[in-house]
Amino acid sequence: MENKDSISRRLKAATGIDTALCYQCGKCSAGCVLADDMDFPPSYILRLLQTETPDSDRAVLTSNAIWICLNCENCIGRCPKEVDIPSMMDFLRAESRKAGLVSPKAKTVIAFHKSFLEQVRDTGRLYEVGLEMAYKLRTFRIFQDVKLVPSMLAKGKLHFLPEKLSDTSVMKNLFQRISGKEDTK
């Protein structure tokens, strides 16, 4: 039965990326540095999307592969059909969050991204100390990387105060205007 709401169709409408172009040569998965750690390497994800069934779509959105993908772009560099897999992964991550289907294994990755963007929203720049604190609070990984702190301080790599934009409301407004249209939470 035709599935008009399949991810493949929505992906094509939103980004122009056509999953039907993939003929399963597997070069993307062969070149993917994290294929071994993914539940579905890139060519499998494409095959699942091509079937356009609700079950396959759900398997993709709940996968950990979409969250550990590094967007290193090796796949698109080698794809004979130039299927933009990295941009597809960005789209799938957004869909996965919208549908509330994020893999529990991806929790730390998302916690990091959220903590990162909070810093940028609040100061306009990434403040690494603030990022680490926010990330630790989100993940309860309080002691992770603590052993690095003394040597980072000695090497002058940590700052006690963030650098800020002259007017921090500029960033808050930018984030607000965007989150009016899309989910950033």
Add this chain to the structure above:
Amino acid sequence: MKIGFYPGCSLKGTSREYNESVQAICKALDVELVTIKDWNCCGATAAHSMNRALSLALPARVLALAEQQGMDEIVVPCASCYNRLSVTQYELANDENLKKEVVDAMGLPYEGKVRILNVIQMIEKYLLDVIPAKVTSKFEHAVACYYGCLLVRPHKILNFDRVEDPQSMDRIISLIGGTPIDWGFKTECCGAGLSVSRTDLVAKLSANIVKDAADRGAKAIIVACPMCHSNLDMRRPDINEVLDSPIDIPVLYITQAIGLAIGLSVEELGLQRHFVKVNL
């Protein structure tokens, strides 16, 4: 010669020696870097993983500020910033509706005409001709030039060097007296933005890179990206846990290698800030 300069967050924090070495060699070779006033973070991996519009609006603001401040060319030493700025410029140039949406959110006029140079392009364009005359102590080491992902991919947008076997850094190393080795991991990913959230994966990927470089006789790894550097340098204890026997070859920015060749000091180049000691 004056060029616009976008440092990005890494160069102001954990990778300050990259900033120091870029500034030092430019000063020594008479290129003035003018920092974009009031610049913001490009959003990096976090933004494009979470929100497409945001991942375009943040770099667009940086480009708009550069335009506003009369810059027609900017150098962006961080490979990730370089990638995000270039991708944004490309996407906005090719989609009028998207451009309108992003420019409205960002709130500044935007034309999209600023030329974006990565650090290697800046060196090739402004420093290559003047370097040979300034070399005082040849950089006579066998090194592995590591380009990583974001400098060379996606080729369609960046149009810089070769995707699989880039040569530009190798040529610079030869020019200052070094010997670039042939090796297999020039453009394999180090794990990049997963450094904190999945250190296990970064250790595995970076271990492959360090091991291949060392096995093939490199005495150092040369990089042009702060994330490549911190993963290969600061994460070396995690890398060495994955390896059968520890490897202690240092990781230098291309700008530090040039700096050493033209006689700048360890401190001027920030070499004392590395986790893996630089004994070259």
